Amino acid sequence: MTDVLFRTQGRAGYITLDRPRALNSLTHAMVLRIDEALTEWEHDPAVETVVVTGAGERGLCAGGDIRAIHDDARDGDGTASAAFWRDEYHLNARIARYPKPYVAVMDGIVMGGGVGISAHGSVRIVTERSRVAMPETGIGFVPDVGGTYLLALAPGELGTHLALTGAPVGATDALLCGLADHYVPSAALRSFVDDLADLPVREALARHVTQEPAGEPAGRREWIDACFSADTVEGIVQRLLAHGDAAAKEAAETLLAKSPTALKVTLAALRRARRLGPLERVLDQEYRVSCATLTAPDLVEGIRAQVIDKDRSPRWSPGTLAEVTDADVERFFTPLGERELGLATGSDTLEEVVW
Template structure:
């Protein structure tokens, strides 16, 4: 079975992630094939729009193939994972600058690498079934695929909260946080995608977009912004506990179950992403961090606990926030020399005058 399907109809080209039993998680081969098709379609005048969807009822994509990363980090030398991330992050940047409308149907579960192939698109559609998250700290990893770029730009400290806790959000909150643009009821997706083959994107959107059901984050902004603005993870946890509200306490308890190293590196990554600006510069930073994670015991342990053995009882090392020193965090940002991703030094990814992020929104 092909893990990713491609077809064209009318003036639209379709990408369908086709690993429904694995929640359409991405493999290296899938990334390379998608990139090759985007190249082909970019230069095909018959293709006016690209649409990405996931096969099955569960979601668009749950992320990358973390079992393969687990095995590579535990038994290999990490080169396969580094090569996967190199091509995946380049694909994420390519999607952000694609010169034709790139419509991501973010129905169901969209996590990790699934965010990377959707939330950088120019038209991002969510439904009442959408469950979007960057849950990496729960497996001893750090949000990547441009996730720290997206979350750093969310209003107030909403992105910090999502990055550190890995909390799932629905349609309205995804739109509020800048991870999506439009709400279309799941029952209308078939007609919406069919319209994209025959009509301009804006016209198809006008026919099917509706008001999203209310979210929850807007009503929690005050305590989220106050608590997650603290300078350290320890102070964030203390502010959450001091707040006294049940949602704040739950957030604190969640943070204390995550990898202490991963949450501290994540906080630093999101804060630094705010000052880096361009997506390419943030992806370069994320590549350094991801490669450093291959040498951290928490990545192997986190995937073991959550995905391999599924005992949900990771033994983090170090085990507490207080044991993670500033120097331990800083080493994740160490330049890689000739192994750098180098996106920020590649120049513009599109020719002058072509559409970039936001085209068609």
């Protein structure tokens, strides 16, 4: 039982994440099975399009199985989590380079690992129910699965805002930020998905794509760009508090509730991602950071507070932004030697990037 379903119909291969009670959260076995299916269909001329959906009514995918990561970091040696991330990030890179149309239906909740299996696709569909987010700083983690790559490409400082606050965006702002391509009303999804079995993707899109509704962050660009362009998290918080806009103050309060370490590492990762170039380099960096979180206290504590005990009162260590030093942040980017992810090759390796 791998909690993911596969079928072919007409010209399409369909992948359905099938853990609705867990909001289709990804397990290691699911990642491996999806990769196997992509290999099979890549070499099958009868399959011209790959379509990814989630079972149930709540969303495509809420992310990775963070309960398993919590247990591995707390009670194990982190090997299982590192192995999961290695295969997951390889899958993310593969999706981005897949030679056939890869249609991701990003209906409902799409977070963390769910972004990784959808937002790197060539055709990304959102609906009025879509809520797309990278909420990792709230559990003492850092945006991964190529999230820092995607958010670094967003206009202005919208990506910085989403990465640090973990705020979800709807269809319009997902489109604006480059996390999605087309809007299809949820009522039309079944017909759209069915049409992909018989029609080329372009024709199916022409039948069902409509104008998206208005969004929110797009209307807040002035203070988002002004405040989140600061060089430090402390500077961002100061600008937000001084701005005067009620939404800016709310964003500051949101940041102050997140893991101070995760916030500083996220900002550093995002700024570095802007200079790294290809997705593969950024995934190599994210793998270093993710592995480092396994030996830091905030990941276990954050998952405990938000998911295990659900007391929503994490005790971060260090507890304030001022206590997190530059050296603390730099530790998360330390090369892993033989354990590197190694997606970038030759002259494109991460080690050769000069900051």
